[in-house]
Amino acid sequence: MKNISINIIGASTGSYPAGITPLEISESVKEIPKNVVICKVDDVLTDLNEPLDKDATIQFLDAKSKDGHSVLLHSTAHLMAQAVKRLFPKTKVTIGPYLDNKFYYDFDVETPFSEEDLSSIEKEMHKISKENLEIIHEVKSRKDAISLFKKMKESYKVEIINDLEKSEVLKVYSQGEFTDLCRGPHVPSTGTIKHFKLLSSSAAYWRGDENNQTLQRVYGTSFPSEKDLKKYLTMLEEQKKRDHRKIGKELDLYFHDEEVGPGLPLWTPNGAVIIDELEALAKEKEDASGYKRVRTPHLTKGALYEKSGHLEHYTTSMYPAMDVDGLDYYIKPMNCPHHHKIYANRPKSYRDLPYRLSEYGTCYRYEKSGELFGLMRVRSMQMNDAHIYCTEDQFKEEFIGVCKLYMEYFKIFGIEKYEMRLGLHDPKGLGKKYINNPKLWKKTEEDVRNALKDAGLKFVESVGDAAFYGPKIDVQVWSAIGKEFSLATNQVDFAVPERFNLTYTDGDGSSKTPLCIHRAPLGTHERFIGFLIEHFGGDFPLWLAPKQVSILPVSDKYNAYADQVCSELKKQGVRAEVDNRSEKIGAKIRDAELQKINIMLIVGEKEVDGKVVTVRRRFVKEQETLSLDKFSNGIRKEINERSVTN
RNA sequence: GCCUGCGUAGCUCAGUAGGUAGAGCACUUCCUUGGUAAGGAAGAGGUCACCGGUUCAAUCCCGGUCGUAGGCUCCA
Numbered sequence: 271m272k273n274i275s276i277n278i279i280g281a282s283t284g285s286y287p288a289g290i291t292p293l294e295i296s297e298s299v300k301e302i303p304k305n306v307v308i309c310k311v312d313d314v315l316t317d318l319n320e321p322l323d324k325d326a327t328i329q330f331l332d333a334k335s336k337d338g339h340s341v342l343l344h345s346t347a348h349l350m351a352q353a354v355k356r357l358f359p360k361t362k363v364t365i366g367p368y369l370d371n372k373f374y375y376d377f378d379v380e381t382p383f384s385e386e387d388l389s390s391i392e393k394e395m396h397k398i399s400k401e402n403l404e405i406i407h408e409v410k411s412r413k414d415a416i417s418l419f420k421k422m423k424e425s426y427k428v429e430i431i432n433d434l435e436k437s438e439v440l441k442v443y444s445q446g447e448f449t450d451l452c453r454g455p456h457v458p459s460t461g462t463i464k465h466f467k468l469l470s471s472s473a474a475y476w477r478g479d480e481n482n483q484t485l486q487r488v489y490g491t492s493f494p495s496e497k498d499l500k501k502y503l504t505m506l507e508e509q510k511k512r513d514h515r516k517i518g519k520e521l522d523l524y525f526h527d528e529e530v531g532p533g534l535p536l537w538t539p540n541g542a543v544i545i546d547e548l549e550a551l552a553k554e555k556e557d558a559s560g561y562k563r564v565r566t567p568h569l570t571k572g573a574l575y576e577k578s579g580h581l582e583h584y585t586t587s588m589y590p591a592m593d594v595d596g597l598d599y600y601i602k603p604m605n606c607p608h609h610h611k612i613y614a615n616r617p618k619s620y621r622d623l624p625y626r627l628s629e630y631g632t633c634y635r636y637e638k639s640g641e642l643f644g645l646m647r648v649r650s651m652q653m654n655d656a657h658i659y660c661t662e663d664q665f666k667e668e669f670i671g672v673c674k675l676y677m678e679y680f681k682i683f684g685i686e687k688y689e690m691r692l693g694l695h696d697p698k699g700l701g702k703k704y705i706n707n708p709k710l711w712k713k714t715e716e717d718v719r720n721a722l723k724d725a726g727l728k729f730v731e732s733v734g735d736a737a738f739y740g741p742k743i744d745v746q747v748w749s750a751i752g753k754e755f756s757l758a759t760n761q762v763d764f765a766v767p768e769r770f771n772l773t774y775t776d777g778d779g780s781s782k783t784p785l786c787i788h789r790a791p792l793g794t795h796e797r798f799i800g801f802l803i804e805h806f807g808g809d810f811p812l813w814l815a816p817k818q819v820s821i822l823p824v825s826d827k828y829n830a831y832a833d834q835v836c837s838e839l840k841k842q843g844v845r846a847e848v849d850n851r852s853e854k855i856g857a858k859i860r861d862a863e864l865q866k867i868n869i870m871l872i873v874g875e876k877e878v879d880g881k882v883v884t885v886r887r888r889f890v891k892e893q894e895t896l897s898l899d900k901f902s903n904g905i906r907k908e909i910n911e912r913s914v915t916n
Numbered sequence: 917g918c919c920u921g922c923g924u925a926g927c928u929c930a931g932u933a934g935g936u937a938g939a940g941c942a943c944u945u946c947c948u949u950g951g952u953a954a955g956g957a958a959g960a961g962g963u964c965a966c967c968g969g970u971u972c973a974a975u976c977c978c979g980g981u982c983g984u985a986g987g988c989u990c991c992a
Contacts, residue, residue: 365991376991382920430992441992451992472987473919480988484919487987519927528965528983638917640988825949852948853955860953874951886952893952 274322278302279329286322293318293458296330305494306330307457308341315341317455319406333457333494343368345405345457346395346466346492347375352448353394354379354488357387363450364426364476364485371502373492376474376485378426383471383486391488392468402461403446407454415440419451426476427451465499466492469506509753514803515644521808521866523799523816524645533642533649535796540816543845544802545652545795547814549630551682551912552654552792555675561628561656566608568632572598577769578607579705583738587635605631606763606788609657610770613784618774623784624664628656630795645800646755654792659772659784666721672760672789673727676745679791683802684811684914687748690727692718693735704738705765714764715741737788739763745791749805757801761788809888812868812905813912819846819905820867821883822858824874826850831878835871835898842902844909863888869905 274290277283281301292309296302296318309316310329315337322328331338347366354361354377366375383391410418412431419427430451431440443452445460457463468490476482493499510516518524523541530536537545553563572591575581580588584603591598602608609627618625632652641647660668673690680688695704695711704711718741722729729743736742742761748754763786773781792798802814812818819839823832832848839846849858855872862870872884877895884895896904 367991369990374987374990384921427992434992438992443992453992470986471920474988475918477991478988480918484988486919489987526983532983639983640917640919642984822952824951827949854948854950855952856950857954858952863953870952872952876951884951 275325276322277327279327288323289321291319291321292316292328292330295322295328302330303332305332307333307338307345307462307494308455310337315455317405317407318458319404320455333462334498339371339494340368341455342457342463342494343371343373343492346463346490347373348405348443348445348448348450348452348456349395349398349460349463349466350391350468350488350490351375351377351450352398352445352460353391355448356394356398357390362424362426365430371491372469372489374474374487374489376476376487378476378483379486382473383488388468388471388488392466395463395466398446398460399463400461401446402459404459405443405445405456407441407443407452407456410440410442412436412440415442415451418442418449422449424451463492465494465496466490467499467503505751508751509804512749512751512753512804512807513644514646514800517803517808518645518800521803521816523803531649532639533637533647535645535648535650541799543816544799544810544814548654548792548795548798551679552628552630555678556626556628556656559626559671559675560624561626564609564612564627564629566602566605566612566629566631568602568634569594569599570602570607572600574607574611575600578610578766579739579769580604580607583703583705587637589634589636601634602631603633603635605629605633605653605655606657606766606786607770609655610766610772610786613657613659614770614772618659618772618784620661620774620776620782623774624658624660624668625784626656626658631655645796645803648794648796651794651796653794654790654798656789658787658789659767659774660787661774661776661782662785665717665785665787666724668787669718669721669760669762670725670727672787672791673722673725673743675789676758676760676791680747682912682914683805684750685747685805687752689746690722690729691735691744691746692722692729692731693737693742693744694731694733695736695741696734699734704736707765710764711736711741714762718743718762737761737763739765742788747801749801750807751804753804755797755801755804757793757798758791759789759793760791762786763788808866810866810868811912811914813909815866815868816845817847817865817867818844818909819869819871820858820862820865821846821848821871821873822855822862823848823850824855824872826852828873828875828878832871832873835873835883838898839902842906844902844905859886871901 272288273285274288275283276286281299296306308331309318311326333339333342351363351366358379362378364376415431416428441452441454443450443454443456468488471486471488474485474487476485491502522538524535524537526535588603589601591600612627613625630652634650637647637649658668694715700706700708740762742759744756745758746754746756767783767786772784774784776782821832821836823829829850836846836848859870868888870886872886877883882895882897883901884893885901886893
């Protein structure tokens with residue numbers, strides 16, 4: 271028998287008989303850990319039991335590696351499908367991919383899974399894991415594969431095969447009695463999969479299309495060790511604790527009312543404080559960057575949205591027209607057309623550019639009822655909106671200027687992880703989803719890409735995620751505990767300035783069309799504050815906190831002094847209040863803690879006598895007794911600096 | 917919009933195998949004046965989401981509506 275030379279990464283090169291499997295090699299070589307789940311043969315992920323027939327470089331991976339974990343998740347999805355088929359034999363399987371730290375499998379079942387079903391499926395999975403079935407695959411011809419899955423009555427698999435490219439190699443994986451069409455690769459046996467948990471079940475459409483059959487999707491997760499699994503589940507718990515809907519209610523920041531309507535949040539005084547602080551920040555930054563503030567109405571005649579293209583490309587997200595004096599009026603979904611109008615109101619010279627208009631404009635979008643989600647997805651929103659009109663020469667600098675503004679904001683909010691996602695158009699959607707001007711699309715996309723590259727900003731590209739009028743940058747950010755949010759956006763509009771006949775007179779007297787950049791670094795108040803609540807877990811930094819200082823008199827003998835302290839602080843713009851209830855100091859402290867008030871000032875006999883305050887800060891063990899002046903100067907400074915620590 | 921849960925006091929939740937409801941916290945009043953995470957007592961608070969049906973009787977069963985939760989984005 272022929273020998274082949276195998277170079278093992280992390281171990282030595284060896285000679286092996288052709289036909290040996292990576293699994294056999296891993297068992298014979300000491301340096302290879304016993305917990306490998308998959309390998310890369312010449313950089314291609316490959317099953318451990320796939321025989322090797324030629325010289326190769328091979329890398330063994332355990333489930334802690336990124337690829338290894340993905341394979342483990344994918345194999346767990348199959349394990350789950352096998353359990354489902356055992357318990358519910360009439361089930362038809364569809365697809366079961368892995369995601370980040372999760373997997374799912376979609377099933378066509380007669381009755382949706384209940385909680386109890388999930389736990390019995392999980393139980394069965396553990397049983398199959400103990401059976402330690404070998405996971406093997408074979409390559410099938412298209413004809414054989416179709417007849418196999420037809421015989422198994424797995425019609426979705428047949429459909430999948432029929433839709434695959436002719437060149438695709440069809441693999442059929444088996445573990446015990448369970449057989450599935452799958453590209454693989456997989457872990458070598460079901461015994462490899464031990465530490466998993468089913469998370470939830472819900473509905474999903476076949477191929478994500480609402481016209482198709484409703485399937486039951488079961489989500490689950492799987493890890494190489496019980497410890498890793500626990501850690502992940504704890505993280506999910508932590509995310510739940512920080513849910514902005516929960517904390518928003520606890521801290522009385524906003525609410526929804528049935529009589530007002532879904533997706534139409536009402537901001538309470540506490541929440542409105544945060545809004546005011548964000549607007550003050552935006553105004554400060556925008557003033558410094560040469561923006562001019564404008565105000566525009568919420569209602570507009572339909573003709574404007576015909577011109578802008580909204581009626582053609584965006585109607586499904588707009589509230590239907592209302593009849594006013596026999597004309598169609600719409601409530602605005604975006605501020606751009608109004609800003610364009612302001613630009614066009616007076617003739618512009620190249621000297622006026624870049625012309626930057628900003629507005630915390632209130633917009634209304636008709637989001638499908640099932641898509642509404644706390645503050646994250648709403649129907650009424652206030653955007654940190656602005657439009658920059660500039661020449662082609664100015665474009666790069668302006669665009670990068672906006673990106674740099676993002677960074678400034680991220681620093682202020684302590685956002686450490688973020689990613690820019692460049693949304694490009696999909697040529698298939700030209701004329702439908704996107705304005706039909708292929709040349710301009712190409713050019714603008716290239717300009718944006720170059721601007722980002724020249725500025726040294728990292729980004730990923732995503733085809734099909736452009737706005738209807740141009741490419742855009744969406745900024746993903748991660749909260750302090752690693753939950754991902756899509757907050758800000760920065761978009762190029764190459765089409766609309768022309769539609770609005772926006773021009774400027776250039777130095778040579780000719781009339782030219784400016785480019786327009788839409789930007790909203792702080793997104794909407796709704797989503798941004800939703801993010802901030804989860805990012806800070808409700809423990810807002812002092813400058814953002816709805817309640818900054820609570821003054822707690824030890825008994826009501828000291829209420830007058832407390833009032834005096836309070837009004838002094840209020841004079842200095844500090845959000846202070848006195849807890850003058852007839853309660854013990856311990857109870858007052860407890861309540862202030864629960865309300866996550868940043869600073870408590872304890873005042874009793876000692877403080878009244880010395881004209882001082884005793885400062886008790888959240889998260890700070892040591893207390894300080896200070897003169898009121900010293901205290902207020904200190905926190906005034908902290909507030910002005912917008913310090914992120916609290 | 918679609919699928920499946922869920923909807924009881926301001927909040928968190930019990931409860932009723934069909935006979936119109938209960939706790940804790942919060943609130944009001946009184947007592948207490950207490951130095952670092954809950955002092956005590958009393959009181960008030962509900963068309964059991966809404967509309968309809970079955971029934972002698974519905975918060976409970978049935979249907980509809982509204983709201984809400986998990987999804988419907990990652991595609992063998």
